[in-house]
Amino acid sequence: MFPDILRTMPERIRQWVMPNIRAFIENRQPAIxxxxxxxxxxxxxxxxLFRRLIGFVQLYWLGDTSEQVLTVASRTxxxxxxxxxxxxGIVVGxxxxxxxxxxxxSAVADVIEARALSGRRLSLRExxxxxxxxxxxxxxxGSAGREGPVIHLGATLASAxxxxxxxxxxxxRTLLAAGVASAISASFNAPIAGVLFAHEVILGHYAPRSxxxxxxxxxxxxxxxxxxxxxxxxxIVPSYQITSYWEFPAFALLxxxxxxxxxxxxxxxxxxxxxxxxxPVPVWALPICGGVIVxxxxxxxxxxxxxxxxxxxxxxxGQLPLMLMLMLIVMKTLATAATxxxxxxxxxxxxxxxxxxMTGGAFGIIAASLFPDLASxxxxxxxxxxxxxxxxxxxAPISTTVIVFELTGGYAxxxxxxxxxxxxxxxxxALHGHSYFQWQLEMRGLFVQDGPHRAVLxxxxxxxxxxxxxxxxxxxxxxxERHPTTLKPADTLETALRLFDSSGHTRLPxxxxxKNQTIIxxxxxxxxxxxxxxxxxxxxxxxxx
Numbered sequence: 001m002f003p004d005i006l007r008t009m010p011e012r013i014r015q016w017v018m019p020n021i022r023a024f025i026e027n028r029q030p031a032i033x034x035x036x037x038x039x040x041x042x043x044x045x046x047x048x049l050f051r052r053l054i055g056f057v058q059l060y061w062l063g064d065t066s067e068q069v070l071t072v073a074s075r076t077x078x079x080x081x082x083x084x085x086x087x088x089g090i091v092v093g094x095x096x097x098x099x100x101x102x103x104x105x106s107a108v109a110d111v112i113e114a115r116a117l118s119g120r121r122l123s124l125r126e127x128x129x130x131x132x133x134x135x136x137x138x139x140x141x142g143s144a145g146r147e148g149p150v151i152h153l154g155a156t157l158a159s160a161x162x163x164x165x166x167x168x169x170x171x172x173r174t175l176l177a178a179g180v181a182s183a184i185s186a187s188f189n190a191p192i193a194g195v196l197f198a199h200e201v202i203l204g205h206y207a208p209r210s211x212x213x214x215x216x217x218x219x220x221x222x223x224x225x226x227x228x229x230x231x232x233x234x235x236i237v238p239s240y241q242i243t244s245y246w247e248f249p250a251f252a253l254l255x256x257x258x259x260x261x262x263x264x265x266x267x268x269x270x271x272x273x274x275x276x277x278x279x280p281v282p283v284w285a286l287p288i289c290g291g292v293i294v295x296x297x298x299x300x301x302x303x304x305x306x307x308x309x310x311x312x313x314x315x316x317x318g319q320l321p322l323m324l325m326l327m328l329i330v331m332k333t334l335a336t337a338a339t340x341x342x343x344x345x346x347x348x349x350x351x352x353x354x355x356x357x358m359t360g361g362a363f364g365i366i367a368a369s370l371f372p373d374l375a376s377x378x379x380x381x382x383x384x385x386x387x388x389x390x391x392x393x394x395x396a397p398i399s400t401t402v403i404v405f406e407l408t409g410g411y412a413x414x415x416x417x418x419x420x421x422x423x424x425x426x427x428x429x430a431l432h433g434h435s436y437f438q439w440q441l442e443m444r445g446l447f448v449q450d451g452p453h454r455a456v457l458x459x460x461x462x463x464x465x466x467x468x469x470x471x472x473x474x475x476x477x478x479x480x481e482r483h484p485t486t487l488k489p490a491d492t493l494e495t496a497l498r499l500f501d502s503s504g505h506t507r508l509p510x511x512x513x514x515k516n517q518t519i520i521x522x523x524x525x526x527x528x529x530x531x532x533x534x535x536x537x538x539x540x541x542x543x544x545x
Contacts, residue, residue, distance in 0.1 A: 027209070028167070028168075028171060029209070032167075032171055032174060032175065032213050033212060033213055033216060035161055035165075035175060035178075035213075036174075036175060036178040036212075036213035036214070036216045036217040036220075037216050037217065037220055038161075039154075039157060039158050039161060039175060039178050039179050039182065039217055040178065040179075040181075040182040040185075040216060040217030040218065040219070040220030040221045040224075041182075041220045041221075041224060042157055043153070043154035043157055043158070043179050043182035043183050043186065043217070043221060044182055044185070044186040044220065044221040044222075044223075044224035044225055045224060046131075046150075046153055046154065046157060047150045047153070047154070047182075047183055047186040047187055047221070047225070048186070048224070048225070048228050048229075050131060050135055050146070050149070050150055050153065051146065052065075053132075053135040053139065054135050054138045054139040054146065054307075055067075055139065056139065057088070057135060057136050057138075057139020057140060058072075058139045058140075058306075060084070060087070061076070061080050061081075061083060061084030061087070061140070061141070062076055062080075062084065063076075067306075067307070067309055067310060068310050069141075069302075069305050069306040069307075069308075069310060070302055070303055070305070070310045070311050070314075071310065073141075073298065073302035073305055074302055078299045081141075081295055081298045081299050081302065081305075082292065082295035082296060082298075082299060083295070084140050084141045084291075084295060085140050085141040085142060085290075085291035085292070085294045085295040085298070085305075086288060086291040086292050086295055087140065087291070088136055088137060088139070088140020088141065088142065088287075088291055088344075089140070089287035089288040089289070089290055089291030089292070089342065089344070090287070090288055090291075091136050091140075092133055092136060092137055092140075092287040092291075092343065092344055092345070093283070093284040093285060093286065093287040093288055093343075094284065095129065095132070095133045095136070096133060096283065096284075096287070096343055097283055097284040099126075099129045100126060100129055100130060100133070101126070102126075103283050103343065104343055105130040105133050105134050105137070105149065105343070105344075105345035105346075106122075106126070106127065106130045106149070106152045106156075107148035107149055107151070107152050107345075107346075107347050108148045108151050108152065108201070108347065108437055109437045109440035109441055110122065110152055111151060111152055111155040111176065111180060111202055112201065112202060112437060112441060113441060113444065113446055114155065114159065114176060115173050115176055115177075115202055115203065115204075116441075116446060116459075121159060121163060122152075122155060122156045122159040122160075123156075124156055124157075124159075124160040126156075127152060127153060127155075127156030127157075127159075128153075128156070130149065130152065130153075130345065131149055131150075131152070131153045131156075133345045134146070134149040134344075134345025134346060135149075135345075136345075137287075137339070137344035137345040137346055138306060138307060138345070138346055140291065141291075141294060141295065141298060141305040141306055142290075142291075142294065142306070142339045142344040142345070142346055143294055143304050143305060143306070143308070143332065143335035143336045143338070143339045143346075143351065144307075144336055144339045144340060144344060144345070144346020144347060144348070144350070144351060145307060145346055145347035145348055145349040145350030145351055145352075146187065146307055146346070146347065146350060147183075147184070147187045147188070147347050147349040147350060148346070148347020148348065148349055149345055149346065149347055150183045150186070150187050151180050151183045151184065151347075153183065154179035154180055154182055154183030155176050155179045155180050155183075155202075156179075157179055158175040158176050158178060158179030158180075159172065159175075159176060159179075161175060162175050162176070170209075173203065173210075174209070174210045174213050174214070175213070176202065177198040177199065177202045177203045177210060177213075177214050178198070178213050178214050178216070178217035178218075179217065180194075180197065180198045180201075180202050181194040181195050181197070181198040181214045181215075181217050181218035181221065182194065182217040182218055182220060182221030183221065184197050184198070184218070184221075184403075185217075185218040185219075185221035185222040185225065186221040186222070186224060186225040187225075188403060188406065188407055189222065189225050189226060189229065189231075189406070189407075190222075190402070190403050190406035190407060191218045191219055191221070191222035191406075192218075192402050192405075192406060193399050193400075193402040193403035193405075193406050194218035194221065194222070195211075195214050195215055195218045196398055196399035196402050197396060197399035197403070198214050198218070199211075199214065199399075200396050200398055200399045201394065201395070201396045201399065201437070242376050242380065242413065242416060247376060248416065248419065250363075250367050250371075251384060251416045251419050251420050252419060252420070252423055254359075254360060254363050254381065254384055254385065254388065254420055255388050255419065255420040255421070255422070255423030255424040255427065256423060256424070256427055257359060257363060258356060258359055258360070258385055258388035258389045258392065258420065258424040259388070259392050259423070259424040259425075259426075259427035259428045259431065260427075260431075261329060261355055261356075261359045261389055262352070262355075262388075262389045262392035262393045262424065262428050263392075263428055263431050263432050264333065265333050265336075265348075265351070265352070265355055265389070265393060266393060266432060266436050266439065268333045268334065268336075268337040269336070269337050269340060269341075269348070269436065270439065271337070272337035272338060272340070272341035273340070273341045275341065276341040276342065276343075283343065286341075286342045286343050287342050287343050287344055289342060290338050290339060290341065290342020290343070290344055291342070291344075293338045293342070294335055294338055294339055294342075297331060297334070297335050297338075298335075301327070301328065301331045301335075303324075303328055303331075303332075304328070304331050304332050304335040305335075307350045308332065308350055308351065308354040309350065311328070311354065312350075312353055312354050312357045312386075315357040315358055315360075315361040315382050316357060316361075316379050316382045316383065317379065318361065318377075318378040318379060318382075320358075320361065322362055322365045322366070325358040325359075325361050325362040325365075326358075326362055328354075328358050329355055329358045329359060329362070332351060332354055332355055332358070333351075333355065336348070336351045348393055348394075348436055349390065349394065352386075352389050352390035352393040352394065353386045353389070353390050353407075355389050356382075356385035356386035356387065356388055356389030356390055357382045357383075357385055357386050358382075358385070359385040359388075359389060360381040360382040360383065360384050360385020360386065360388075361378050361381060361382040361385070363381050363385065364376070364377070364378040364380070364381030364382065365378060367381070380413060380416070383404060383413065383417070384413070384416060384417055384420040384421075385420075386404055386407075387400055387401055387403075387404040387417050387420065387421045388420045388421050388423075388424035389424065390403070390404075391421040391424055391425050392424040392425050392427075392428035392435075393428075393435065393436050394435055394436065394437065395425075395428075395434065395435025395436070395437060395438060396435075397421045397422060397425040400421060401417055401418060401421050404417060405417070445458065446458070446459075456493065456532060456535045456536060458492050458493075458494055459492070460492065460493040460531065460532070460535065461489065461490055461491065461492060461493070462487050462488065462489050462490070462491045462492075462493070462495075462496055462510055462523055463489035463490070464493075464531065465493075465523065465524075465527050465528055465530075465531040466487075466489065466510050466521040466522065466523045466527075467521055467522050467523070467524065467527065468520075468521050469519075469520075469521065469522075476509075476518070476519040477517055477518065477519070483505075483508070483509050484503075485499055485502075485503040485505065485508060486508060486509050486510070486511050487499065487508050487509070487510045487511075487523050488510065488511060488512070488513060489510060489512065489513075489520070489521070490513070493528060493531070493532060496508070496523055496528050497525075497528060497529075497532075500525040500528070505525075506524065506525040506526070507522055507523070507524050507525065508522070508523050509521075509522060509523075510522060510523050
């Protein structure tokens, strides 16, 4: 019997392995793995060029290409501080009105929207123009982050590859996440965080089929970044320690304070955006007005200009006094709100880290004055604050925690950081209900946090499932007495299902806009429900394969 088993073992192994190999090839996984490598390398090079372009733009008003904006701006004449963002606003105004149809630059929310909507594509031309506009915005002193625009640039390049090769939707979304992972990895020198951010924020799930391509792309981005910038993390962190476990209630309280700062920051962004939309100032002039505002703020507080990494470093090293850090929390919030509302390009990641470092540093000084024998170093509180504010604003507590680990090299503070980030995230949800990206998407009518069923209901149109008449069929004239309820091709699936339910009909006529007397198609309730179910099943399969 045993020899028979040995003889049949190769055949059994073949029957077991071959179907898996065939499925692996049929799903085009080898091609997707190779494309993810190429995308990772390309996105990392694009991220490096983006950072170099920011430095090049700085030359015209600071005369320096380094990231030490505070040091250089402190010895620059006041009129150049005002002129830099103002002249940059003129260029930005021209670019967004002439070359960007949406009249705004793109960032992370646009990538999430492209992932959520299968038919939504990221235009390569608009993506490149948006990246150029953002580099000019940040190089001119705009108070915003560079990571969100780089994420969008990476996703745009990945989307262009998927479009050119006519890949299926799941493969396009996987490559989209791969581009994002490489962008995060190259920007922060944080490959693990790149993988987690792509899954947590962009994909919204951890499908095994997507994991390998995302890791390949993130690793490629990290390698290219380290070859260019070196192995050091984004911030050089001084030594720190947790003095006592009795200090953990203070860490929890810091989480609450950081949540309040994050909520105030988001409301400032929303309010500034609302005021800008109500303003009679034309779109082309908004960046000019914003540039003047940011420039005047920069005269008094040059710490708020640009991405702000130098000032964040100073907070980590305890080189900023308490009152200045408290004032910078307010000024950076206002400067970033004015920058983004004025249609300058930029993201919110770097400002969130900045605000967190100031909040944590100020909290640490106050804690040390109240409990000198228990309080840890100011650097520790600044690191915790960075993670807490950023996690609350981005709505990504897991990847933000890992980003802070990799940015600072501070794995020893894992328990304290997890506690602080979690409490800040929870309090933000209790007070605000969603992240900054989710707010941006809700302003466009997209509610991704409600699950895939909500996206399907609101994004599938009647034209996607209606039945067209035969080519030679006579056009049908609508009889309002028989069919008082009608649908239009652009109506959503949610509207159709509600009309089926309220009217009691299982079949409704579809009429064109402006031609309400001619029936162009018919919509069946059974077909609508079947289409709904198929889309939900496809989404579930993608999340678990």
